[in-house]
């Protein structure tokens with residue numbers, strides 16, 4: 001069957017990933033593409049398209065209404081990460097995608113980003129500053145919130161989640177960064193492996209905007225050089241995608257939930273182990289930072305015939 005790449009047919013794209021959360025990057029500096037959900041889903045299809053967890057349009061902030069709103073807050077945000085999930089839906093933010101986006105801007109010469117320097121980019125969640133540190137990128141992910149408020153943070157949950165493959169419903173804690181997440185703790189790695197993320201979980205109450213789901217197993221804390229560092233293993237079911245091998249905003253949500261469950265004295269720095277690798281999350285007050293790799297894998301041209 002002929003792929004329905006629509007306005008993307010014949011376009012040159014680049015693929016890349018952050019801890020194996022993979023993306024197709026579409027250069028459209030002047031915002032000329034009328035990109036619809038069907039084209040995004042066709043390109044992200046792993047059998048009939050290029051295959052990716054999401055599509056990122058590389059566009060100047062001034063070319064989009066959402067970008068103009070970001071520029072009003074942060075005039076330095078020349079470039080906007082227009083992120084779409086694999087099913088074509090929009091998301092507020094993508095923590096792995098924004099590192100890959102910054103790497104793409106640097107490698108393609110669209111920004112000057114030497115080691116130690118930073119760039120601010122626009123996202124639907126607001127401007128984000130990304131700093132290159134050797135081979136890693138650190139993103140200021142902005143302000144996190146727990147929609148259940150201080151009571152949910154203190155009690156450790158505000159939603160009940162039934163996950164296929166796991167026995168009985170589980171308590172979950174909602175975290176917004178600023179896309180919606182629900183984090184559920186599991187007792188061990190056997191339970192983590194048993195979860196069947198190809199089947200839809202159920203939530204009570206049902207999250208109105210949908211949710212990403214992180215299943216986590218806290219693995220303890222180490223004291224290194226005077227800083228306590230926690231470790232947590234995570235699997236993720238992404239809204240608009242399915243199970244992925246990593247989710248940057250999800251790792252922030254996971255670290256924030258496990259830190260809340262740990263109470264006073266819990267670490268502010270967390271190693272989050274995901275199927276696709278490892279990232280580091282640091283919390284300070286109401287803000288959170290994400291550090292991890294970014295890789296570009298191929299340049300491809302979509303056929304239009």
Ligand SMILES: N[C@@H](CCC[C@H](N)C(=O)O)C(=O)O
Nearest residue numbers: 091094095096179247248249
């Ligand atoms: N993989 C991303 C998150 C992408 C958006 C998410 N699926 C949603 O709909 O909120 C990440 O690395 O943060």
